[in-house]
Amino acid sequence: MSDTTTRAAPAKPNRGYGRWTPAWFLAPAVLTLLLIGIYPTLFALVTSFRRYNITRPRDGFPFIGFENYVNVLTDSTFWSSLLLTAKFYVTVLPIQVVLGLVVALLLHKPGMGMLKSLARVTLVVPLATTYAVVGLIGRLIFNRDFGVANQFLGFVGFGPIDWLSTPNGAFAAIVIMDVWQWTPFCALIFLAGLSMVPGEIEEAARLETSSKLALLRHVQLPYLLPGLTAVMILRSADVLKLFDMVFVMTRGGPGSATDLISIYIQRVGFRIFDLGTASAQAILLLILTIIISRLYIRLLYREVH
Amino acid sequence: MKRALRICASVVALAAATAAMPVAAMADWLEEAAKPLKGTEVNGIFLDRPGYRAIIKLLPEFEKKTGIKVNYEIVPYENAREKEVLNFTSRGDLTMALVDLVWIGEFAENGWLVPVEDLAKDKAITDPNLKLDGFFPLLLEAFGSWGGTVYGLPFDNYSGLLFYNSCKLKEAGFDKPPATWAEFKDVYGPKLTDASKNQYAYALQSRRGETQSADSFMRFLWPFGGSLLNKDFKSNLNSKESQAGLTFRQDLLKYMPPGVVSFDHAEAVNALAQGQVAMITEWSAFYSTLADPATSKLGDCLAVAPEPAGPAGRLPALGGFSLAVASQASPEQQKATWLFIQWATSEEIAKAYVDAGGVSGRMSVYNDPEVKAKYKFVEPMVASWQAGVPEYRPRFPAWPAISEIVAEWGSKIELGEVSVEAGAKEIGTRMEEILGKEGYYDGKKKLLQ
Numbered sequence: 001m002s003d004t005t006t007r008a009a010p011a012k013p014n015r016g017y018g019r020w021t022p023a024w025f026l027a028p029a030v031l032t033l034l035l036i037g038i039y040p041t042l043f044a045l046v047t048s049f050r051r052y053n054i055t056r057p058r059d060g061f062p063f064i065g066f067e068n069y070v071n072v073l074t075d076s077t078f079w080s081s082l083l084l085t086a087k088f089y090v091t092v093l094p095i096q097v098v099l100g101l102v103v104a105l106l107l108h109k110p111g112m113g114m115l116k117s118l119a120r121v122t123l124v125v126p127l128a129t130t131y132a133v134v135g136l137i138g139r140l141i142f143n144r145d146f147g148v149a150n151q152f153l154g155f156v157g158f159g160p161i162d163w164l165s166t167p168n169g170a171f172a173a174i175v176i177m178d179v180w181q182w183t184p185f186c187a188l189i190f191l192a193g194l195s196m197v198p199g200e201i202e203e204a205a206r207l208e209t210s211s212k213l214a215l216l217r218h219v220q221l222p223y224l225l226p227g228l229t230a231v232m233i234l235r236s237a238d239v240l241k242l243f244d245m246v247f248v249m250t251r252g253g254p255g256s257a258t259d260l261i262s263i264y265i266q267r268v269g270f271r272i273f274d275l276g277t278a279s280a281q282a283i284l285l286l287i288l289t290i291i292i293s294r295l296y297i298r299l300l301y302r303e304v305h
Numbered sequence: 306m307k308r309a310l311r312i313c314a315s316v317v318a319l320a321a322a323t324a325a326m327p328v329a330a331m332a333d334w335l336e337e338a339a340k341p342l343k344g345t346e347v348n349g350i351f352l353d354r355p356g357y358r359a360i361i362k363l364l365p366e367f368e369k370k371t372g373i374k375v376n377y378e379i380v381p382y383e384n385a386r387e388k389e390v391l392n393f394t395s396r397g398d399l400t401m402a403l404v405d406l407v408w409i410g411e412f413a414e415n416g417w418l419v420p421v422e423d424l425a426k427d428k429a430i431t432d433p434n435l436k437l438d439g440f441f442p443l444l445l446e447a448f449g450s451w452g453g454t455v456y457g458l459p460f461d462n463y464s465g466l467l468f469y470n471s472c473k474l475k476e477a478g479f480d481k482p483p484a485t486w487a488e489f490k491d492v493y494g495p496k497l498t499d500a501s502k503n504q505y506a507y508a509l510q511s512r513r514g515e516t517q518s519a520d521s522f523m524r525f526l527w528p529f530g531g532s533l534l535n536k537d538f539k540s541n542l543n544s545k546e547s548q549a550g551l552t553f554r555q556d557l558l559k560y561m562p563p564g565v566v567s568f569d570h571a572e573a574v575n576a577l578a579q580g581q582v583a584m585i586t587e588w589s590a591f592y593s594t595l596a597d598p599a600t601s602k603l604g605d606c607l608a609v610a611p612e613p614a615g616p617a618g619r620l621p622a623l624g625g626f627s628l629a630v631a632s633q634a635s636p637e638q639q640k641a642t643w644l645f646i647q648w649a650t651s652e653e654i655a656k657a658y659v660d661a662g663g664v665s666g667r668m669s670v671y672n673d674p675e676v677k678a679k680y681k682f683v684e685p686m687v688a689s690w691q692a693g694v695p696e697y698r699p700r701f702p703a704w705p706a707i708s709e710i711v712a713e714w715g716s717k718i719e720l721g722e723v724s725v726e727a728g729a730k731e732i733g734t735r736m737e738e739i740l741g742k743e744g745y746y747d748g749k750k751k752l753l754q
Contacts, residue, residue: 054394055411055702144564145503145581165564167720253513254566255717270387272706 100186123184135248167257339371349401356461359663400634447695457627459666465622528615540733
């Protein structure tokens, strides 16, 4: 047997592949990120230190130090909107997590493959729906006279509710629409977590106990925690910037019943055009999101070994 | 008064200048004027409302005559100012400004509009029959003028009107609509309301936003002798008259459908069109929606009257848009845009514009017996435009910020979350804070509204 048949041929130098090749491949993504992510953030940061109202160009855009931040932190409307947003978050998240988990567990059960595939596809529909369209659907569903919500209540013997014209009704309506849109997201994330549980461990556990709750708590939950952390981080960022759906449904009203922080910032930024203050508000929210995310990761995230 | 005199002087000067032109020049002036501008593009923003759909219908005629291309983007009202402000501050492509009456102060003070006087100096591009005095003076002053200078020509013109279902009124024993707000509440309200049958006398569009501040809150100030500001630009909302108006609005709620606080224009119009309410006070522009059998069940029952009078007289809601030339446009585009604006607001096409669903600001078209007979809204609207308050909503640059405050606290008052007095006080405090920052209290800014 000749030597050539036993030894691998020396690799030919790959022409065109050099030290900078990976950089060229990465460059478009990095540049895009710089352009659409980093630059606007830096611009907002700089703007937050200036008096920057574009409808008053004659006043100029001078640097004013931390004045905008002081104004924001002493603005009672900012704090009440932030509190309302927190209330919205702690209302929707548990519902979405519980419902999402129930749906995921149902889809994780063996059998009915075709139906489950169909259900998984339909879960994507609310997620793929534009926020503004969700708002429009919400306006129709919760219309007092011809909305589906009141029709349904009528069937079960309850009188019509003024969903969008009472503070509690309007808040409940935006909660329901958000739950409708984002429960499938939680379900899909949890389903992915459940599919990570090794089959043999799950089977062994089923032999050990007939309690589904024990199975969930001791076997499946550890695999769900990374997903839960991701859900909480993404949802807190998302709730802080939730705008379109609420604006279309209620415009923050009636009164200030649904005046979430993003609605308020949009108003300051694009109705009053006080971009300095709006940027300071946005930067504070960014800091808040980062703090919340770090907390979630520290308190909840566990690697599964 | 001084401002009105200055506007009158501009109007007279322009009228004299155009009258001096030879009659021969009047014929086909537009085609002649447009010859050097063939191929120029006019860019503007339109709304999805009858007045804009009407001019879009007529556009081919203008484009054919002039060779000027008119590009428009249709945007919701809520986004129109944002789009225009961003475009003007970034020196974008808009050559024509659509100016709501409450934006005129902001647009004019920032130098985003070219004064009509400057444009009309160029006789080659000015309609010999421009006749600024042919517009309703109230509209020209309110929609197109700021600080005594005319910037825009009234294009999409509204007056608040009382639209009512005459059949329902007849059934209840009324052969005419209420003449005063007091009569409206005390006589018509109880007779036309039967909550058990989901029937109500009135619907007042009150959704948070400009609908709450302009259509709902302000509507009950002026007729009752109240106003937002006094002559020193301090809040006048806690005056006896303003309080009376706002309390009256609360008292009317029992004759309105539940949930009226979330009603926008569409819901109020629909409530009348579908027979849930007997009366609404809405902009004249909604006549075509209410008269159209595809969108309304009213048929011959549709009737129109001026808004009822209050103790201070008949001071109905006033709203509308003018078209103005944007100063950021190139000289060629400015000329082309000026030609388009003159044509779109001219007496010459006024009848065609009204027939296509628009509401012209020209007086002459409403003298036409055919127009009077065909459109029920004409007489009450013309009557409403004889007298009115140009500053029905203040037109200064601070209005958008104040409007937000009025919208929030106006809704809270209506919902009963705060009392009329406390809500008015809160609006007043916040409003004065804004006006102070704007420089109205230290003499930096003239008290123009």
